[in-house]
Amino acid sequence: MILGILEQGLIYGILALGLLITYRILDFPDLTVDSSFPLGAAVSAVLTLQGMPPALTLLCGMLSGAVAGLITGFIHVKCKVRDLLSGIITMTALYSINLRIAGKANVPIFGTDTLFRSEFTRALPAWIGDYSTVILILLITLAAKLLLDLFLKTKAGYLLRAAGDNASVVTTLSKDQGSVKIVGLMIANALVALAGAVMCQQQRFFDISMGTGTMVIGLASVIIGTNLFKNFSFMKSTTMAIIGSILYKGCVSLAISLGMEATDMKLITAVLFLLILVAGQAKRKKVRIHA
């Protein structure tokens, strides 16, 4: 069970990193993610079938996500459409684009080598074989996290954080707040599409409906992570988001293994989610009393 949770949690952790940028840093409710997640998956699936090395398809998936973010950003900043709406517009359009890219609603890649099943993974000794998938996912997630951490420390990253917190700082530095937002959306959706591509490689099929509810899962992960570890100042928010994602998937897995009725699954997940949030708050209160 732990292995399954870690695999799923780490993949969705990449997604949480993306949402961390839009929701937490830019304060932008970006609905594009519900479509950029399957976009990354579609690109990865189709290119894998055409014989491209799976690792490269991840990069192409990321690029496609960045383009999706660029479009949302362009609609919002240049066409002056409200944030929520510009995300909805891109999300709607991408639904058709995703179907066009994939050619059909479900593209299996069972027949070809994937990132997690290649000559390389087959050559590994048996004891590591079971863990090779989770190790590879961990490496990808860590790479994404470290690169994002590094980026946030650069001048551009600083501007990005300023754009969400205090927009006038950006303007004072005579930088265009709009282009900073667009860059943020591009990075965020690139990460989301990367998550979709990794998911596709792991589950070995693309399905047009795999994006449904992505935004909710990502948001829940970010909120769980950042709430639970609010007082852990040494911990980076990127780490919090990834751990939040693992906890969220843990909740879902728990609800499944408790043998919940299918109809009650979402309710149980919501209750567990709430419990974690409340636990996080109780801890915060206590700290305040001590202070």
Place this chain on the structure above:
Amino acid sequence: MKKFAALLLALVLLVTLSSCSKPDDKQAMLKIGIIQFAEHGSLDNCRQGFIEGLAEAGYVEGQNVTFNVQNAQADIAIASQIASTLVDVEKCDMICAIATPAAQAAYNYAQDKKIPVIYTAITDPIGASLANADKTNPGEITGTSDLLAVEAQMKMIRALMPDAKTIGILHTTSETNNTMPLNLYKELAPTYGFEIVDKGIAAGADIPLALDALLPQVDCISNLTDNTVVSYLSVVLEKAKAAGKPVFGSEIEQVKLGCVAAEGIEYLELGRQTGRMAAKVLKGEATAAKIPFETIANSYLYINKDAMATYGIQLPADLADRAIDVLAK
């Protein structure tokens, strides 16, 4: 942090408790995990039939098999997590997967563990990569396909509506199970003197508008097993009735609701057939890899006499003896 730790501890306890409540001592019990992709009539019938088919072959629930039934509620990520739980945690002896994404998720996890996967309600196993192009199986996986009886349906429409020229088909673009029957319709249409006009929709809410565009162009509507369209069947029937165009269904439930007629397959029977295949694997008569996937050969003609009367459609004598009146008690 203490509270959090306490909470985690409580969660862990819950899990342990729940696993304690399951009887582990019965060694002879075979564990069969069932992943059903979504909750709806046909898929429920498949599951029911599967359990019955196994029982006929001597695998009775509670006596020598236990079923762990999970429903993914049409959520791919959840289907994947269920598959991982059934394979790695529950260590099931066999997985039954109902509908395409469930089967793909199950096979993804079960393939390496050599746990047989038996699927059902999959329109196109080859297209879903669950079977090879030469109809052999790629691994320990086999099952049954629910490909529609498209040709029988066209013959039936031709018999009931001798003057009809165009058939309208509504389909949800996100549903893979539509691709193959829709292509079959288009391929076979000229043989029976029909033209197919199809309209794709993205969601149920698009159906009224799509119908407004579609109905004036066609002589009748024929349904696929499209989950969204079937859910909105009352809207389809009402609009079609206002336009004076009959609607043909794809299975019995739709005819009960007011479609004129359908050449449909019986999902309960499909499930039973799947259950019998599973029993062969459990008995060791053959491995899943060696049993080719099966389709159901027979379709049944279901008719709704009230709906036929509405449109003044007569049942030709040669069809009358095999027609099943769904309204008859």
